[in-house]
Amino acid sequence: MTNKETDKKMTIKRILIYLILAFVPVYIICILGTDKDCNFKTVFGSLSIMWYPAIANILTRVITREGFEESYLRINMKGNRKYYLLSFAMPLLLSVGAGIAEAVRAGGGYDFSRSLEFAGGGKMLAASLLMCAVVSITGFDRGFGEEFGWRAYLTPKMEKLMPTPAAITVSGIIWGLWHAPLIAKGYNFGTKVHPAVGITAMCISCVVLSFILTWLTNKTGSVYPAAIFHIVYDAFLSVVALVIATGSKNFDYERSAFSSAMVMMVFLPLAAAIIIAVILMRQQKMKQQKA
């Protein structure tokens, strides 16, 4: 057996061990540890759920004696400040964009006083936004927990087996399936659609986000921008997008949870990913022309 074949087998083995370690505890917590309305029965379950991909990364490296090379733990701030800034700014822009897009989808005219009323007044809106920002800091361990698993371990391993776009797509689908038990109970996409539809939508959303997050990770050689993006996106999306979208007179989240989630979590990130791809292609073309 050649070295290449041995390496490939070892990579597959590592991926399998990683997936077992990342999926099993989360599926147990989500299936047994949540009620039918998707509420966690245990506080520790809800607190720890986003840490398991990181724990799986560490354990897989220890079990397979891989060591911690290519762990993407370096900050690499030098020359990468713009990507760090983007990791803050992009999720904020996406959240605002998601709200505007959803308001446009719902139609029926726009009245910002409805948004303010929904938020509980201007001061309460300011307090909620500040709370989101504070959660982005205190919840950093959670963003890191997921990204240290998916972007710093699974995707680079997949890249050893297939071309980068395919690796991102496959790891995005796996990331989406990791959320499956919660989505099946109505998390994010509601209960009015078949669980399979919700899970498929989540997989698409995860593939699209995976492109953006992997781009940030590969550009900086560090997992932190992706972790920052992830936690800022999680903290701000629901609050900002819902507050903006509520201004639309026809917006009713209870009635249209699935379509709203599709706009906010699938179509808008997709648009962002396409814009990034176009910019990158143009940059590459300009470089080639200069050369």
Added chain:
Amino acid sequence: MYGLLYKDTIIMRKSLLPTLVGILPVQFMHFVGVLGEPDVEISNIYKMMSLFSIICTFYIIGMFQQGVFEPDERKKWAYYVTATEGGAKAQVGEKYILVYLASMSTVILCNCMNSIAIDVTGDKAVPMMGITFALFFVQMFLRAIDIPFMIAFGSKKGNLLHGAILVAGLFLLAAYLLFGDLSFFGNSMDGFWDRVFELMEVGNNVKVMIVLLSAALAVMPLYYLSYRLSCKLYLKGVDGYDK
């Protein structure tokens, strides 16, 4: 920078063990709720025990954080590390990262133990995550002020100076409480506590919430500014080292 972080982790191993030995028994105070059925009074005692355990943990970690500077306070090392590629920025930055990691680990540990206690004891244990996060920001704020002193004057002198400023501040506060205008507090101890409890009802008082959240948010930029200041002060502080 990561080499320095690794070096410090190895050096701090010896003080990490006593720190953990100090923290773990304190953390078990979260579980005091399993001892019996709570009435209102006992439930308050559980709350106090949980709060005490979290404060003690942050205090112990605070002492650990202040100890991370001492091993590197040698002129030879300081001049050597300044001449390396990362320079003073890497040396100082590594300390700031280590201090941040220690505080973040404390938050994770306290929240884990608290959430396990809630799951084990049912309603008897009290959620303390909010207080843990508040203490995290307080600790980061204190370190943002402490560290430049320790960098500029060495950890011993820096701590003394910082302590002296703190005591002077307390004297000023005491003087104000003795001779100043106390009408804001209601002019009586009862009025003072009524006012404090009123302010503590953060959920009902959006203004207080905005002020507290803004203060919390300001801590991280302050921590970064403190790092920049410490980088500038590093070589000046080296001249004052004993060895």
